[in-house]
Amino acid sequence: MTNKSTKQLDILKFIYEKQQQRGYPPTVREIGDGVGLASSSTVHGHLTRLQNKGFIQKKAEKTRAITVTNTGIQALKKADILALPDTSAPVISTPQDIISSLDEDTILLQHNSNTMINIGILNRDYLLIKKESAIPDGAIVAVTLDKNNDGTSQTDVYRYFKERNQVRLQPENSNLKPVITNHVEIIGKVIGVYRNEIN
Known part of the structure; x- marks a missing residue:
């Protein structure tokens, strides 16, 4: 593998890890500092190549609008530089095993939609949800929304922004529109993903 390809993987890993840790992606300057590149133009060049390969999505007009696609996540797994669950030999074999290890502020929730597929959270994935009193903008959260006039509600997962x-x-799905609402019940912040099958 060339040095340029290795540096692109380093950048891809850095973006993904910061996204998971903070709920939003790093800036170009943060990426440069994180992977040892002093030139922002060099970072931009690598980001453009990553986007052309389908590993990330980004919007040029926004400094933090960078997301790692499912293709990018698979590239990191293939390169053995991202610690994601190994579905061929999982450490935790069933969701019940996870439940037994949860604390009182963390729950396990099965995600039953495609709202977050662009960042690798797929339909039927199990999500670890941490109950938190303060949710920062850009965090991935599980919410309960009133969907119908009959009072029934639906649980789903989105990025949260207070406006x-x-x-x-x-949503992290280019086919879906954002939900603007005055009434939302936040279940908690997504802190982990578990998948016991290939969806």
């Missing part, structure tokens, strides 16, 4: 007197729930 004036409303909340914007942003």
Whole structure:
């Protein structure tokens, strides 16, 4: 593997890990500092190549609008530099095993939609949800929304943004529109993903 390809993998890993740790991606400057590149133009060049390969999605007009795609996550797994669950030999064999190890502030929730597929959270994945009193903008959260006039509700997963007197729930799926609402019950922040099958 060439040095350029290795550096691109380093950048891809850095973006993914910061996204998971903080709930939002790093800036170009943070990426440069994180992988040892002093030139922002060099970082931009690597980001463009990663985007052309389908490993990330980014919007040029926004400094933090960078997300690692499912293709990018698979590339990291293939390169053996990302510690994701090994579905061929999982450490935890069933969701019940996870449940037994949870504390009182953490729950296990099965995700039953495609709202977050662009960042590798797939339909039927199990999510570890941490109950938190303060949710930062950009965090991935599980929420309960009133969907129908009959009072029934639905649980789903989005990125959370507080905007004036409303909340914007942003999906990571280019085919879906954000949900703007005044009424949302936040279950908690997503802190982990478990998959016991290939979806």
